[in-house]
Amino acid sequence: MRVDLGNALDDVASPGVARADLDSLDERVADAHERIADGRANDEHGYAALNLPDTVDPDAIRSAVEPFADADAVLTVGIGGSALGAATLANALESDVDAYFLDNVDPEHVRTLLDDVSLADAAVNVVSRSGTTAETLANFLVVRDAMDAAGVDWTERTFVTTGEEGNLRDLADRHDLPALAVPEGVPGRFSALSTVGLACAAIQGHDLDAILAGASDGADSLDGSLFESPAYAYGAVSYALDERGAAVNAMMPYAESLETFAEWFAQLWAESLGKDGVGQTPARALGATDQHSQLQLYRAGPRDKMVSLVRPVERDDRAIPETDLPGLEYLGGSSLGELLDAEFEATEASLAAAGRPNVRVEIDRVDERSLGELLYGMEAACVLAGELYGVDTFVQPAVEWGKRAARGLLGGGDFEEADAVADKRTLTVE
């Protein structure tokens, strides 16, 4: 992973960071790095995620999914961090085994998805640390019912990824299902490189060792200076730009296969840093498509955002055929990859020309190793940013209110939050 901060400097952009301010910030990065290193050494909650390249056991994952070697498809039933890491890998890497995700409780979506998947030939992975996540358990009950209805023995096609105890662990014990353990001390949004993110990848035939080797490279590059560590460079400059007014971070990969990566990043960034009144708002974008959608705003709207431009340096290319269409001769003999790279560089330069801060993030190519490095790097960037903001990176207390309200509304107990729903202020226009 390479990070280029040039277009985030204040001689290019406004907001921008003065070179001298980066030097001062680097002293804070050194302190934060010590805190992170301590947290890792003690396997503290959250920091433990940065030890996953050493602590995860890929053999245990391969062994747990071995009964599903015949599967044509893998269906992950999970939500948020229980789905996004696996989905990021699945949508980035090609496989003959299709990956599906039940990460929402929309009944129409569930129906169409179940119409698409042959449950007899699928592996179903139910992912919930607590075993009580309402959406995930509701979907599991529906899927199990659908397997029954299709004459499929659900105990033959299901495994669980869950904590050491709880509903799903008990279920696995009772029915002798393969069970993977969600690692202790690793919040869902930091679990892509654990059992949670890797089981789906294993069934799809991806190289877990290469993913973890890339992540290890990311871990090795963590250093006490933002000028030595790409991950810290990204985290530190994002923080510094936010402090100077870039409240929005538009994550814009130039690769369709990284579209879900941007979604994963959005969870990582929002849920980790969005608290105590601070935190950058992640916006998901996709190059080159969103040049025709978001770029107008990024260049000419409020000076409240930075753009993160991510690309693989290498990709399989495809030539553009020669043409005699007037005005398009220049495209012929070129390639789609060259066009995409030209657009990447043009967009980067166009933002700089308008004085809009942007950061370039490059990986070698979209493969297992580089993805491991990218995911690890962004997690480390996020942890560093959390230290700089001074927030508790690894908790998400603000989502509990709504969970209690929803449970109360469904008759799952007395919750004052549910009563508040009825008091809604209305001003309806129809």
Place this chain on the structure above:
Amino acid sequence: MRVDLGNALDDVASPGVARADLDSLDERVADAHERIADGRANDEHGYAALNLPDTVDPDAIRSAVEPFADADAVLTVGIGGSALGAATLANALESDVDAYFLDNVDPEHVRTLLDDVSLADAAVNVVSRSGTTAETLANFLVVRDAMDAAGVDWTERTFVTTGEEGNLRDLADRHDLPALAVPEGVPGRFSALSTVGLACAAIQGHDLDAILAGASDGADSLDGSLFESPAYAYGAVSYALDERGAAVNAMMPYAESLETFAEWFAQLWAESLGKDGVGQTPARALGATDQHSQLQLYRAGPRDKMVSLVRPVERDDRAIPETDLPGLEYLGGSSLGELLDAEFEATEASLAAAGRPNVRVEIDRVDERSLGELLYGMEAACVLAGELYGVDTFVQPAVEWGKRAARGLLGGGDFEEADAVADKRTLTVE
């Protein structure tokens, strides 16, 4: 379409709009409405989009696609506004005819897409008003080449949607391809309800008349008061919240089928309003999934955003089977739809409880009529907001710089913008 502004008022939220301020704003809405009505009466550039329910000819669309009645799939080759309207309808409505979109020039994506689509059985719609959009024409050349390689007569499977003259029009004349006209005065992002958005829907067998009837209802509801028109209510309150600090508008439909709608909205909002240093930044979200991703930030991060919560009032539902899993008995006997609705209301209330402004937008159900009304309503909301901001809603000048730079980089002419790319400031960390 119903819009509930209750949770945007300042007795609920901060930022929030005082009820008295809404009354003052309504006077400006009345003026803006007159301007809009004048623009429509004269079919002025941009305003003409709001006349589409009357001016579009669904028979011409049905007739142009009639040769593809046998198609198993429709492949739209277009980018930005030339793809997003059609994609919004295609991803919202079910069909036996698959819809694919080539809206990016990623060579790896193009390859996997062409592997998936049987070109002999597909209808290919090439959409570009000018006939010179680099991405679209490059992709068309590649697709045409792939058809040749597969022994498919491309002239039998291709039609174009383009302006009255240019490359694609000439091509259609030369090879006797069906050709649909992009309407004059309608920018791409406002073209969902025209030939541009509706040809794909026609091939998929959707009811164009119902879509246009819904749009007509939307047009009929435009009135000189935000208290009488849901579209104006949405546009006016979004503007007012932005003026009070809600620089981000998180568009969060509670329906998987409306995920692309949020993307379409993001283009509409960003490209129309993002100029002269103003404009809300649209953020795409999805309920209930993003409660496990973005809600922490929305509730506890900076007070710089509003959340737009969109849902269909009716949907096909699916029961959740009874269960004896401890702590989950409350889910059994309920349904996925009830769970989703409970989460919608819980999220709305949880934002209000944290004093975060949010707006509820409801449609009857995800069907042709309601989609027509929703798309029209959001377009009208955007036009109104543009009047209130005082921007030129229908242009996107800031994207031209990058287009020239990319063209120059590819050897398509001398452009000083391309030279600027080489001058990039770098500060690389690796």
